[in-house]
Amino acid sequence: MPTTTELFTEHRKLLFSVAYRMLGSVADAEDAVQDSWLRWSAVDLSVVDHPKAYLVKVVTTTALNRLRAARARRESYVGPWLPEPLLTGPDVAEEVEMAESVSLAMLVVLETLGPDERAVFVLREVFGYPHAKIAEALDKPEATVRQLAHRARSHVQARRPRFETDRARQREATDRFLAATLDGDVESLMAVLAPDVTLITDGGGRITAARNPVSGADKVARFLLGVSSRPWHGVDLSELRYDEAELNGAPALVVYLHGKPVSTIAVEVADGRITAVRMVANPEKLTHLPEREDLA
Template sequence: MSLFWKDSVVDAADPATESFVAHRNLLFTVAYEMLGSAADAEDVLQETWLRWSGVDLTEVRDQRAYLVRITTRQAINRMRTMSRRKESYVGPWLPEPLLTSPDVAQEVELAESVSMALMLVLETLAPTERAVFVLREVFDVGYEEIAAAVGKTPAAVRQIAHRARRHVEARRPREVVPAKVTRAALDSFHGALVTGDLQALLDVLAPDVVLLGDGGGIKQAARRPVLGADKVARFLLGGIGKHGVAFSGTPTLVNGAPGLIITVGGEVEGVLACHVEGDRIAGLYFVRNPEKLTRIGEETPLSLR
């Protein structure tokens, strides 16, 4: 049996390939949480495979750890390249949304780690800090293994992990509500949008709600965050009013939490994710950049193991 890997064909019966395929979902999740981009995560996996295929497996004690190490190194290199791209990005940069399975939503730790709200917090970390935080806090990798992956001493990694943890804790969402609460808030939000009911929309939005739109300079989106319930509500209703009954939202799971695929006239306009605090929406993340919507046709498998 053979597998296609972009422009290459690899033998699925080969021991290196078997090991890589067995850990592929884990490696993709590691890369995605470090990068926030599925496209870049896939490129990192290809680079990981190219390096892994040349390794003498008889010299590898722990294949999973070795693969994570390669993936981490490649992801750190890619993060530095991405930081230069983001400097010229038009408007807010949001993580690439992934459609995820109910299994991801039920695995609370995984769902929180890939949530739009937390992924945006991770964007505020330096590349090595982000890698250390993700490996330690999300995947529970030991300090010595992380040190080998990032090229630091275990003592230095402990300091980086402490600093990154403190940074994230100060900025991460204050609470994680059950998916059913998020779905109820999102259903109310959707109903208010469809009917154009300003008061109903204000009732479901937190007073200090923040709306971030990512059009990437390709699609129209707010160039700056929209702050406050009244401004967000009027901004949304003003935009949807142009489309009337042609507007609709299809419920789905986005990055482990309830979200909407927004369509106008049957054409996909974007993916909407949200963060709920209490029973109100405190954060709205609307990705319209078509380059970030290439994976919404099917679920992306994610794994912590």
């Protein structure tokens, strides 16, 4: 019979996946998983019929509590709030539905749901849990869970972003975007930006960033070219290094200064053109990204 530790290790990846999609924060998700371990380690396995279901219930409850507390903090957040970028691998990107569910665009939409609706949506739409099992996990009547699921699904579908599934087109658009921005080539930049593109920068009050979204190809291009033509917080741009990465299930860029990540740039692509640019520069949201000696 598997031990408490072995069972937890077996399901740890799933627990983090649930917590991250509910919280949009790597640090908070890791804390939720750790809290779940503390509760799980004190359980008598002889009274647990289904360890996986039990663990999902524990992490969901823990994440819900953290989400309610986080929502109060985010109301006073300086500037736009974006999820913490998550390094992902090809296994996520190859599954279109899983890649979309962890995308920054989808996490931004999930942020507009109430805590219970978000929990139900994640468990039902992402991980395929039946309503009855979700009702058990949330200690709610199944009828209530069905209502929450319907509201959440309708809400998300109305705001679901366009999603480019061709990874080659995603990477090509990302590369064209970076090259045009660094070269100051306004014509090439305008060619890769969709007319209704939106740019959001998250500095959290720690790093200078736009306090409001920038919308429209012309305004976004002028903003990016302005940023790329002057020192970045006193640092000459020639000292920055750009590394291709897999973030939230899609090709993206991590910006390094002396080997330390200082920003991430994720773009949303549809029909070969960029419809959204999301830049995270709040240093508190980058601590989980690895340093790179070769990019120092």
